Amino acid sequence: MHNLAIDKDELVMAMANLEEERVLDLVRREIEAGKSAFSIVEQCRRGVEVVGKRYSEGSYYLSDLIMSEAILKEVMEMIEPYFPQNTMETNGIKVVMGTIEGDIHDLGKNIVIYLLKSIGFQVYDLGVDVKPEKFIHALKETGASILGVCVLLTFCIGYVRKLVDLLEECGLRDKVTVVLGGYPVDALVKEYTGVDYYANDAVKAMEIFRGFIPEEKKESWPFRA
Template identity: 60%
Template sequence: MKNDLINAIAELEEDKALALVREKIKSGETPLEIVEQCKLGVEIVGKRYSEEIYYLSDLIMSEEILRGVMEILEPYFPQNDNQSGTKVIMGTIEGDIHDLGKNILVNLLRSNGFKVYDLGVDVQPEDFVKSIIETGACILGISVLITYSINEIKKLIKLIEEAGLRNKVTVVIGGYPVNDRIRDYTGADYYEKDAIKAVELFKKIAAEKTKPGSVVD
């Protein structure tokens, strides 16, 4: 049953959760299905934290469980060797070293045919701009979880404008603190907190980029 993994993560039962993931892979469940179940479990953890049932250490524990889940799932994500897919740059902004959500999205995008350049974590704005120039990518995905790093995103988008690249690059931000207000403040085009929904957003952007008359990668 799907609820067993959801409950194991919600109860922070690491060994049980990882064992269930291995069982589900063997039984034929897809990584995407398993990620969705994990997401529901983490949402319960977040709710319990907001209700002061769980503590910050419990949130950190849930992230560690998810990291273990992704290590198991990574080899099982569908591989798409299409090198002509839309180019995407992904990275966690300077001052932030969180990468779990970013890593999930990178795997999902690659399995959907996107050519992803993953710059890692704590990426300086100047390095994002350099990568845009070098790769010709037309979508930039920026991950942020630490609120004080949001100013670095604003700085990055200003640098993109100064480099004359703003009309060529669609900027998507993601992470726990992002919302409409943060999107407007930074100058990003879109925001999305859910990795699975983000894939659909990236597909939509890619389709717009490939329309006649559009700037393509």
């Protein structure tokens, strides 16, 4: 008999090996087995992380990075309907979000934006390659109190620091909470850039944003690992 149980890392490895059909089949099976969209996206992220490692070791090429992007986009299309929708009222907390200057990676940022919008956060997406000045302008225009910044290229981390310095200069630093996300972000990067929080996966990202909603609503937060 066909065994429906999926090995814990099968999806991660199929993604890492860029086996498009297999990834989509496994995702379909995970959905049928009632796995959360949230855990599926995390497995795919881990697979794509391996793609990145193989690229930096020289065994994968740029075309393989592009392939991983295409597969991840297909997966997102498949699982989007299975994310919690409108399960809570977050009072439209405003968030300005964008990928920092010099960097065009946006898959992870778009996943976070999707999750936040689905539960009522009001997100202003500035897109990719966003200059620090443009973030400041958007914060002033919208009055948002949360700034989400995505960075994947290590040589762009300096621009994040520039952004935080600029917030200080404009007198906005105390009014805005800065959340940094992306693959290379860790405690050292947090310290260097001066941001308030950091997340390099969707689980951590959602934990941070849960902290921004009123205490009495925290129980109904829908995103758990």
